[in-house]
Amino acid sequence: MSPLLRVSSDSSPTSVAGAIAGFIKEEGKVELQCIGAGAVNQATKAIAIARGYVASNGYDLYSIPAFVDVEINEEERTAIRFTVKPRE
């Protein structure tokens, strides 16, 4: 199981970037789950910022987006899940 961060349109990209960098160092991988355009945008900015945070450790991050169905308040929604990993 990879650690999962739920990102919303209100999430701060720099805070999410810090969490991404931490999980990459500790677990080697992290997943970000987003519902809606605003959330996808914040997650994307966070990944771009996190690339800078981990560059000094010799990592470059890449992301793989996929659709996932999630249930929220008994309704089915389609989320975007980004798998973020380092390329060495």
Next chain:
Amino acid sequence: MSPLLRVSSDSSPTSVAGAIAGFIKEEGKVELQCIGAGAVNQATKAIAIARGYVASNGYDLYSIPAFVDVEINEEERTAIRFTVKPRE
């Protein structure tokens, strides 16, 4: 120089996905440029869909987001540019 696709909030994810798949097969790489949350969301969906299109060729796609400054109508704007490449 990689081919560059400009994606907007009005772009169709399936059409962009088709263009991504074509460029990956021909050039091995493509870049997507987006300004605004709607555009980033459509580009992300397009990458997720394109992964399915190229899977039968044995490719898995990954993306690397970065900030770039672009000039539009003599105004400086910050865009997100995704570099999309295959992992074999």
